[in-house]
Amino acid sequence: MTFELTGASRRDFIQASASAAGLMLTFSIAPKAGAADAGVKPLNAFVRVAPDGVVTIMAKNPEIGQGIKTSLPMIIAEELDVPWEMVRIEQADNDPKTYGRQFAGGSMATPLHWDDHRRVGAVARAMLIQAAALAWNCPAGECVTDKGMVIHVATKRRATYGALAAQCSAVTMPDPKTVALKDPKDYRIIGKATPQYDTAKIVSGQPLFGIDVKRPGMLYATYEKAPVFAAKVAACDLDAARAVKGVRGAFVVDGGTALDGLLPGVAVVGDSWWAARKGRKQLATKWAEHPTSQQSSAGFAKRAAELAAGAPQMVTRHDGDVDAALKGAAKTVKAAYAYPFIAHVPMEPQNCTAEYKDGKLEIWAPTQNPESGRQLVARTLGLQPDDITIHMTRCGGGFGRRLSNDYMVEAAWIAREAKAPVKLLWTREDDLHHDFYRPAGFHFFEGGVDAAGNIVAWKNHFVTFGDAPDKPASSAGMSASEFPARFIPNYQLGMSAMPLGVPTGPLRAPGSNALAFVMQSFIDELAEAANADPIAFRLKLLGDQQMVGGSGGYNAERMRGVVKAVAEMSGWGKTKLAARSGMGTAFHFSHMGYFAEVVQAHVAADGQVKVDKVWVAADVGRQIVNPSGAMNQVQGAVIDGLSAALFQKVTIENGAAVQANFDVYPLLRMADAPPVEVRFLKTDYPPTGLGEPALPPAIPALANAIHAATGVRLRELPIDTSLLKA
Amino acid sequence: MAYRLNVNGKVLTADVDDDTPLLWTLRDTLGITGPKFGCGVAQCGACTVHIDGAPMRSCSVPVSAIPAGAKIVTIEGMAADPVGRKVQAAWSELDVAQCGYCQPGQIMSATALLKAKPRPSDADIDAAMSGNICRCATYNRIRAAIKQASGQPVEA
Ligand code: FES
Ligand code: FES
Numbered sequence: 001m002t003f004e005l006t007g008a009s010r011r012d013f014i015q016a017s018a019s020a021a022g023l024m025l026t027f028s029i030a031p032k033a034g035a036a037d038a039g040v041k042p043l044n045a046f047v048r049v050a051p052d053g054v055v056t057i058m059a060k061n062p063e064i065g066q067g068i069k070t071s072l073p074m075i076i077a078e079e080l081d082v083p084w085e086m087v088r089i090e091q092a093d094n095d096p097k098t099y100g101r102q103f104a105g106g107s108m109a110t111p112l113h114w115d116d117h118r119r120v121g122a123v124a125r126a127m128l129i130q131a132a133a134l135a136w137n138c139p140a141g142e143c144v145t146d147k148g149m150v151i152h153v154a155t156k157r158r159a160t161y162g163a164l165a166a167q168c169s170a171v172t173m174p175d176p177k178t179v180a181l182k183d184p185k186d187y188r189i190i191g192k193a194t195p196q197y198d199t200a201k202i203v204s205g206q207p208l209f210g211i212d213v214k215r216p217g218m219l220y221a222t223y224e225k226a227p228v229f230a231a232k233v234a235a236c237d238l239d240a241a242r243a244v245k246g247v248r249g250a251f252v253v254d255g256g257t258a259l260d261g262l263l264p265g266v267a268v269v270g271d272s273w274w275a276a277r278k279g280r281k282q283l284a285t286k287w288a289e290h291p292t293s294q295q296s297s298a299g300f301a302k303r304a305a306e307l308a309a310g311a312p313q314m315v316t317r318h319d320g321d322v323d324a325a326l327k328g329a330a331k332t333v334k335a336a337y338a339y340p341f342i343a344h345v346p347m348e349p350q351n352c353t354a355e356y357k358d359g360k361l362e363i364w365a366p367t368q369n370p371e372s373g374r375q376l377v378a379r380t381l382g383l384q385p386d387d388i389t390i391h392m393t394r395c396g397g398g399f400g401r402r403l404s405n406d407y408m409v410e411a412a413w414i415a416r417e418a419k420a421p422v423k424l425l426w427t428r429e430d431d432l433h434h435d436f437y438r439p440a441g442f443h444f445f446e447g448g449v450d451a452a453g454n455i456v457a458w459k460n461h462f463v464t465f466g467d468a469p470d471k472p473a474s475s476a477g478m479s480a481s482e483f484p485a486r487f488i489p490n491y492q493l494g495m496s497a498m499p500l501g502v503p504t505g506p507l508r509a510p511g512s513n514a515l516a517f518v519m520q521s522f523i524d525e526l527a528e529a530a531n532a533d534p535i536a537f538r539l540k541l542l543g544d545q546q547m548v549g550g551s552g553g554y555n556a557e558r559m560r561g562v563v564k565a566v567a568e569m570s571g572w573g574k575t576k577l578a579a580r581s582g583m584g585t586a587f588h589f590s591h592m593g594y595f596a597e598v599v600q601a602h603v604a605a606d607g608q609v610k611v612d613k614v615w616v617a618a619d620v621g622r623q624i625v626n627p628s629g630a631m632n633q634v635q636g637a638v639i640d641g642l643s644a645a646l647f648q649k650v651t652i653e654n655g656a657a658v659q660a661n662f663d664v665y666p667l668l669r670m671a672d673a674p675p676v677e678v679r680f681l682k683t684d685y686p687p688t689g690l691g692e693p694a695l696p697p698a699i700p701a702l703a704n705a706i707h708a709a710t711g712v713r714l715r716e717l718p719i720d721t722s723l724l725k726a
Numbered sequence: 727m728a729y730r731l732n733v734n735g736k737v738l739t740a741d742v743d744d745d746t747p748l749l750w751t752l753r754d755t756l757g758i759t760g761p762k763f764g765c766g767v768a769q770c771g772a773c774t775v776h777i778d779g780a781p782m783r784s785c786s787v788p789v790s791a792i793p794a795g796a797k798i799v800t801i802e803g804m805a806a807d808p809v810g811r812k813v814q815a816a817w818s819e820l821d822v823a824q825c826g827y828c829q830p831g832q833i834m835s836a837t838a839l840l841k842a843k844p845r846p847s848d849a850d851i852d853a854a855m856s857g858n859i860c861r862c863a864t865y866n867r868i869r870a871a872i873k874q875a876s877g878q879p880v881e882a
Binding site for chain 2: 064065066067194195198203205206207208211212220245273346347348394395397398427428628632635636637638639640643661670675676
């Protein structure tokens with residue numbers, strides 16, 4: 001089972017966490033039993049201090065390239081007041097009893113842990129001060145800390161953390177809720193650009209990733225599943241596979257029918273992965289007929305148009321009287337938008353190493369969601385969760401794909417069957433054919449503007465996937481308060497759903513990565529109808545209120561702030577551009593971050609698009625934890641969005657994904673990557689996450705720039721350059 | 727059969743089938759895991775190594791196709807290479823990586839570029855790096871790091 005932090009459930013979760021902030025830690029802070037090794041004193045579950053003063057800080061969450069293994073320990077180190085050079089970071093195993101929920105998703109780690117990680121560091125620092133005060137027989141209040149030392153101000157006595165740590169067993173841990181925190185103006189680590197902790201290993205190619213795991217006696221596995229999701233094995237030639245040199249075993253796995261569980265397939269295990277793969281090529285597997293084998297992208301589009309011709313199956317929001325407002329509007333626009341299934345394709349193909357011995361299972365996995373993997377493995381193999389240990393490796397990318405642990409349960413099953421440690425590795429073709437895709441979607445709009453250039457009516461019939469509009473497939477839903485709801489007096493959202501046999505799931509900025517494109521493109525169409533400048537039109541739409549929708553709603557003031565900033569940064573309306581060049585803008589609120597972007601693009605006579613530059617104005621609160629990582633995330637997310645807009649599409653035919661590798665599923669490369677200029681506004685709000693919210697506006701900003709350059713309105717992704725010829 | 731391969735200045739023996747790609751010979755047989763697997767079809771560059779100085783996609787070079795005595799250098803060999811060291815230093819200083827998985831391949835391509843063109847232009851960078859995908863899209867910093875390693879001004 002995957003969890004998903006989108007729409008209403010995500011907001012509830014944030015609110016629940018936010019109300020707990022400062023009052024409750026999301027984990028137990030007590031030192032883990034047995035965590036001490038020779039002379040190294042655990043001050044709490046996150047911090048150990050060695051006699052030489054080296055401080056080891058546990059990184060609780062999975063590292064997928066978002067930099068969390070560096071930035072969360074930075075927060076602890078800051079309050080502990082230890083120099084960064086003295087810090088060593090250790091990746092925690094999956095251990096929810098100690099660390100609470102350990103996951104990489106929803107850009108949640110910074111908002112969830114900004115407060116509690118400061119308290120973890122502050123508590124450890126307070127204990128070291130108390131230990132010094134005890135030794136010096138002075139009040140703790142007379143001591144300060146500086147660079148890994150406690151100092152008694154009056155006598156100038158000083159002692160290193162390393163010397164004091166052993167004496168901390170004599171002091172009681174102060175209450176994390178009330179421990180004093182630093183004044184941000186005294187920060188020396190938070191806010192300072194800090195290279196990722198693993199940098200030296202990354203640039204020298206040392207083993208870090210799941211694919212690099214090696215166990216004594218380990219075999220290598222490959223697993224073949226049906227192109228049509230969950231179809232069963234009808235026939236295969238196991239003997240032919242076994243006859244290949246180096247193959248040590250081949251067997252059928254019955255599997256189940258849940259798309260996020262262990263699916264039916266054939267495993268081939270060998271002395272090397274190459275041998276296993278050669279064996280697999282001999283299988284000649286035949287697959288059983290499956291009820292979803294008729295589904296196709298073309299069929300979905302046809303069915304969506306049919307559904308759009310009728311009334312929506314469900315109206316999920318209706319403010320005012322949208323039909324009357326459309327009749328009374330000065331101008332109306334009708335438009336149909338569509339976006340395809342797309343795949344996550346993290347750079348490191350799915351893999352997992354598992355070792356089963358005496359009823360216990362040990363797993364090494366690149367995963368974004370280890371505990372849900374452990375539960376899945378326990379259920380499927382009939383084990384107790386406590387008999388399963390999961391070590392988290394660095395992940396070669398995540399993007400939401402590794403929230404699902406299908407490859408983990410496969411590795412576990414194959415290892416138990418093979419009676420040896422096994423590293424399962426998927427091919428890229430396996431990855432593209434067995435993703436939890438960003439769902440496709442179809443939006444049928446009608447909108448109207450009045451003579452003064454206000455949007456007076458907005459009607460959207462969203463055709464999506466699922467058993468019913470209120471039971472959407474994973475990441476295929478849409479909140480009734482999705483922008484521009486609440487900003488337009490006459491607003492209607494209707495939804496219809498189509499059944500789907502293709503697994504879907506959250507992909508970086510789930511929901512938003514598609515919805516921003518349709519909303520911000522259609523807003524541009526209405527701006528054009530109103531003969532208005534796209535920035536001025538948007539500011540007018542955002543109105544003059546601060547909060548729209550009450551507390552926890554949409555902070556229109558913060559959004560106006562980034563829109564104005566990006567207009568200024570990009571020289572909006574002031575830059576003379578060449579023929580067939582244009583600027584486009586878009587904004588989007590997601591993952592608690594406010595982002596506005598401007599894309600400048602040129603379209604050649606043959607329709608090829610060149611993005612010259614992107615400007616980003618971001619508001620994620622008052623404090624950027626690691627400015628280096630923050631910049632990298634924003635630049636990467638923007639280019640990721642452009643890549644999706646320009647190239648990405650998974651086509652479903654006969655119930656299966658067509659594209660198999662990067663030759664037919666291109667990703668943006670160096671020559672197409674524009675410079676991305678970023679400004680963080682630093683408003684007085686709590687810090688929030690950056691893995692996702694920069695992505696959504698990049699896509700409509702590009703589509704709007706192309707419209708400015710060519711007059712062609714792009715209503716379907718990916719961008720079809722044949723429509724753009726001069 | 728047993729192949730004698732000169733990898734990072736050492737002669738190693740690997741007993742593998744003729745059609746085994748160099749990538750899998752390095753990773754699974756010789757335990758040299760710096761070169762990464764990303765696609766297996768010469769599309770992503772994660773597996774890039776130098777063979778006699780030329781950047782090659784090791785996933786698509788069968789071990790039997792490597793000329794006898796050819797010098798194979800992987801990311802693990804960059805510390806012993808003056809240009810490679812400069813490139814690694816620039817990568818570290820500019821904190822190029824996100825997930826880091828593509829970066830060994832990027833560094834191998836960038837090092838080959840700088841050996842051929844010590845002061846590459848933007849167009850040179852586009853051409854030489856076009857075979858390496860970065861799914862995390864760290865391209866702005868890859869470009870900056872190549873400029874820094876070649877002593878050219880770096881735009882922020
Ligand atoms: S793995 Fe060799 S180019 Fe992708
Ligand atoms: S840093 Fe993740 S693929 Fe390049």
